Structures are given as structure tokens and as C-alpha cells.
Amino acid sequence: MVSAPLDLPRLVLAAPTSGAGKTTVTTGLMAALRARGLRVSPHKVGPDYIDPGYHALATGRPGRNLDAVLCGPARLAPLFAHGATGADIAVVEGVMGLFDGVARPQPGEAADHASTAHVARLLDAPVILVVDVSGAARSLAALVAGFRAFDRRLHLAGVILNRVGSPRHRELLTEALADIGIAVFGAVPREQAVHTPSRYLGLVPAAERRPAAVDAVDRLGALIAASCDLDGLLRVARAAPPLRTDAWDPTTALALAAAGDAAAADTSVVAAQMGDAAPRVAGAAGGRPVRVAVAGGAAFTFGYAEHVELLTAAGADVVAVDPLRDDTLPAGTDALIIGGGFPExxxxxxxxxxxxxxxxxxxxxxxxPVVAECAGLLYLARSLDGAPMCAVLDVDAVMGPRLTLGY
Known part of the structure; x- marks a missing residue:
């Protein structure tokens, strides 16, 4: 049983390849829509923790991930609906190229499993293709035509031209795309004044450069407002069909997990049957809620908003600790969680x-109880690159020269 369909305007911004400027355009679009007074729900395809930090600055709402590998395809529409509660529009930034998913899909999975295209299909959302047109002319139309024809299940609503060289360059590209019936919703000029530094995992997290990041987001919003057809993009978003899904709920998710049915898709029926059966963490001494400290700050920026929501739904008192600034754990801490980030x-x-x-x-x-992953494990090691750490783990960590990505 699914409740009334979700009538939420929405867009997915994708690209032919990585490096086309998706984050620049998406973040700027979010900021521009917010400047119009709209409540914008920000989302990012995949396990990326960095781009959502910029999305959060642009929208004033937590950036949310849509990861078909970690969460499963059946949960993505409910998680999307949960994150977009109270929003006027949802904007989803894709990952890599439009059809680029996991390198080796499991048996029964589509070839583009966990790709932007996969998520767009799950959300029944129109796609805007952000194309780096540096050095491109009429041949751009062939590229876009190929993306439109590759998967007819997608609604490729149009393109935004990025890194346009001149007004004449824009005219050439727009005319070529008009010949194949593709709408152009923006032509973003080459803009050197708005620069966001990068390193080996993508952009430098917003938390590490907050004043500069706030300024960059404001300037991106102005750039996109001046160079893109916001009214046209809103018309496309508002034409998205109602989405038939129930919003994910942390209390219900805990109940499902307790029942051993965490992968169930029809959460409304299970929730109605289970009532208030969601598990809750045992209280600490004195009857107060268990206090869980979660590491944050500039060194530990990788995390999901839903993690804290689940802990809170289980009855925990969740507090933050910044290992760069706080010299003690919060008073009464009963458990500690240290997630990912850049301690190095x-x-x-x-x-x-x-x-x-x-x-x-x-x-x-x-x-x-101490739970750590990724950067948290480095912080718990005896040393990191020869520098003393917490020495909870009897290991010495060393950063290697080769970047390894994957689940």
C-alpha cells in the first residue's frame, strides 16, 4: 500500500563525463532557486560526501545521497521523498557520466546499475544534460542525440551549455541543437572568477574553507541566474509526474530492521502492523538518554544525515565533537562515532x-562503544604518517601514493 503520490517538481542534472561542471551548475542552480524564495531539496547520486556540503550551503538544507549500492534501489525513492519533505523543488546532481554505474554489476542488475540514469528512472525525473562545450561546434548535436537515443526510458529534457566561449559560440551550438529538437536552458560562460579548489577525491570540502565556500556559492548562484533560463527549468521540473512512493521514516526503518525485514519495500503496511515496535537504545545511568558523540568539523566531514536521524529515532541524544577544536568529549558521552574525512x-x-x-x-x-570507519580508523591508529594519533588501534597508518576508489 502506497499513500498518495508525491507531487514534487524535480530535476536531475547529469553530464556526458566527469569534469563537465555538474557541481558548479547544480550548486549554482540550487542557490539561484533559493534566491527566488523556493525551498530547494538537494540530492547527490552515489556515496559522494563532498558535493552535498556545497549543496547544503546553497539551499540551507542537509545534502542527501541517493546510493543504489549502499541503500538498494527500492529505498531510493522513499529516501528522496523523506529528504524533500516540505520542499518546493528537488534538484539531484548526478555522478560521473549519465550512464556510468558500478564497474561490475551483479547478476540481475542492469548494466548502468547505480548510475545517474538508473536513479533518474527510479525517481521518474527529467534529466538536464550539462555539457562542457569547450572547443565544440555542430558536432555537439551528434553527441547529445546519442545520449537521447541511448535509453528511451529517460526523459532528456534539454541541455545546459557550460564553458561557452562567446555569444557567437552559443549561437552555433544552439542552432545545431535546435536542428535535432533539443532545448537549451542555459549557456554558462567560461568563468575564472568563481574557482573551487580540488584535490584527490574532488572538491575541497566546504567545511574546510567555509567563508570562501559561502562566497563561491553566492557567486555561482548569481552566475547561473544570469546565464540560465530558470523559468524554463522550473517548467520542466513541474512537469515531472507524481512519484508513487512512501517517504522513508527512521522509526519505521528501525522497526523493519528489528523484524529482520529491512529490505521490505512496502514500509507502510509493516509500520501499521508493528505500531511503536521500533527498537530504542537502552538508557544510561540516571534514566537519561544514551549520549552518542559524532565526530565532525573540518577533519571529519563524511557522513549521512540519515545516520543521525536513525540514532535520534532510537532514543539517543546525539551531540557533535570536533577533534580539531574540542579538547574533551561532550559531558556524559556514552558512545563515540568517528566517520570519514581528511585527517591527513x-x-x-x-x-x-x-x-x-x-x-x-x-x-x-x-x-x-567506539565505531569508526575510513578516516576514523586512521585517527584511532597509533600514528598517521608518523604523527601520534589516539593509539586505540595497535597499527601505524601511512598514506599511499595511489588513490583507490570503490565500495
Whole structure:
């Protein structure tokens, strides 16, 4: 049983390849729509934690991931609906090229599993293709025609031309695309004044350069407002059909997990049957809620908004701790979670915070729950690139020269 369909205007911004400017255009579009007074729900295809930080600055709402690998295809529309609660429009930034998904799909999975195209189909959302047109002319029409024909299940509503060289360049491209019936919703000029620095995993996280990031997002919003047809894009978004799904709910998700049926798609029926059966964390001494500290700040920026929502729904009191700034754990901390990020970029400051490192080591030594992944494990190591860390784990971590990506 699915409740009333979700009538939410929505767009997916995709590209032929990585590096076409999706994040620039998407973040600018989010900021421009917000400047019009719209409540914009930001989403990102895949496990990327960096781009959502810029989306959050642009919209004032948490950036949300739509990851068909980690969450499963059946959960994506419900998670999308949950994140978009109260929004006027949802904007989804794609990942890599439009049809680029996992390298080796499992048996039964489509060849483009977890791609932007896959997510767009699951959301029944129109796609706007952001194309880097540097050095391109009439041949661009052949490229776009190929993307339109490759999967007819998608609604490729039009394109935004990025890095346009001149007004004449725009005219040539627009005329070529008109010949094949493709609408152009914007022509973004080459803009050197708006620069967002990158490193090996993409953009430098917004939390590491907040004042500059806020300024960049504001300038991107002005750039996109001046160079794109916002009214036309809104018409496309509002033409998206109602989405038949129930919004994900953390309390219901906990109940499903407790029942051993976390992958069930029809959550409304299960929730009605289970009532208030969602598990809750046991209270701490004195009857107060269990206090869970979650590492944050510039060194630990990788995390999902739903993680905190699930902990809160389970009855935990979730508090933040910044290992770069806080020299103690929050008072009454019962458990600690340290997620991903870039501790190697802040190793000196992390090492200098000797008081917090010693407290975390003592906290773990007395058997308190500590959950860490990725960067969190580096912080719990004895050392990172020779610099002292928390020494909870009897290992020494060293950053290698080769970047490894994957699930």
C-alpha cells in the first residue's frame, strides 16, 4: 500500500563525463532557486560526501545521497521523498557520466546499475544534460542525440551549455541543437572568477574553507541566474509526474530492521502492523538518554544525515565533537562515532590536541562503544604518517601514493 503520490517538481542534472561542471551548475542552480524564495531539496547520486556540503550551503538544507549500492534501489525513492519533505523543488546532481554505474554489476542488475540514469528512472525525473562545450561546434548535436537515443526510458529534457566561449559560440551550438529538437536552458560562460579548489577525491570540502565556500556559492548562484533560463527549468521540473512512493521514516526503518525485514519495500503496511515496535537504545545511568558523540568539523566531514536521524529515532541524544577544536568529549558521552574525512590534511592539529586523544584512548580502554570507519580508523591508529594519533588501534597508518576508489 502506497499513500498518495508525491507531487514534487524535480530535476536531475547529469553530464556526458566527469569534469563537465555538474557541481558548479547544480550548486549554482540550487542557490539561484533559493534566491527566488523556493525551498530547494538537494540530492547527490552515489556515496559522494563532498558535493552535498556545497549543496547544503546553497539551499540551507542537509545534502542527501541517493546510493543504489549502499541503500538498494527500492529505498531510493522513499529516501528522496523523506529528504524533500516540505520542499518546493528537488534538484539531484548526478555522478560521473549519465550512464556510468558500478564497474561490475551483479547478476540481475542492469548494466548502468547505480548510475545517474538508473536513479533518474527510479525517481521518474527529467534529466538536464550539462555539457562542457569547450572547443565544440555542430558536432555537439551528434553527441547529445546519442545520449537521447541511448535509453528511451529517460526523459532528456534539454541541455545546459557550460564553458561557452562567446555569444557567437552559443549561437552555433544552439542552432545545431535546435536542428535535432533539443532545448537549451542555459549557456554558462567560461568563468575564472568563481574557482573551487580540488584535490584527490574532488572538491575541497566546504567545511574546510567555509567563508570562501559561502562566497563561491553566492557567486555561482548569481552566475547561473544570469546565464540560465530558470523559468524554463522550473517548467520542466513541474512537469515531472507524481512519484508513487512512501517517504522513508527512521522509526519505521528501525522497526523493519528489528523484524529482520529491512529490505521490505512496502514500509507502510509493516509500520501499521508493528505500531511503536521500533527498537530504542537502552538508557544510561540516571534514566537519561544514551549520549552518542559524532565526530565532525573540518577533519571529519563524511557522513549521512540519515545516520543521525536513525540514532535520534532510537532514543539517543546525539551531540557533535570536533577533534580539531574540542579538547574533551561532550559531558556524559556514552558512545563515540568517528566517520570519514581528511585527517591527513589536518594531522598537525589532530596531533596537537593531546588531551582529546588521551581521553578517547581511555574511553575505548574501559570498553565504551567506539565505531569508526575510513578516516576514523586512521585517527584511532597509533600514528598517521608518523604523527601520534589516539593509539586505540595497535597499527601505524601511512598514506599511499595511489588513490583507490570503490565500495
Amino acid at each position: 590534511e589536518h594531522v598537525g592539529a589532530l596531533t596537537a590536541n593531546t588531551r582529546l586523544r588521551a581521553e578517547i584512548a581511555a574511553f575505548a580502554a574501559r570498553g565504551a
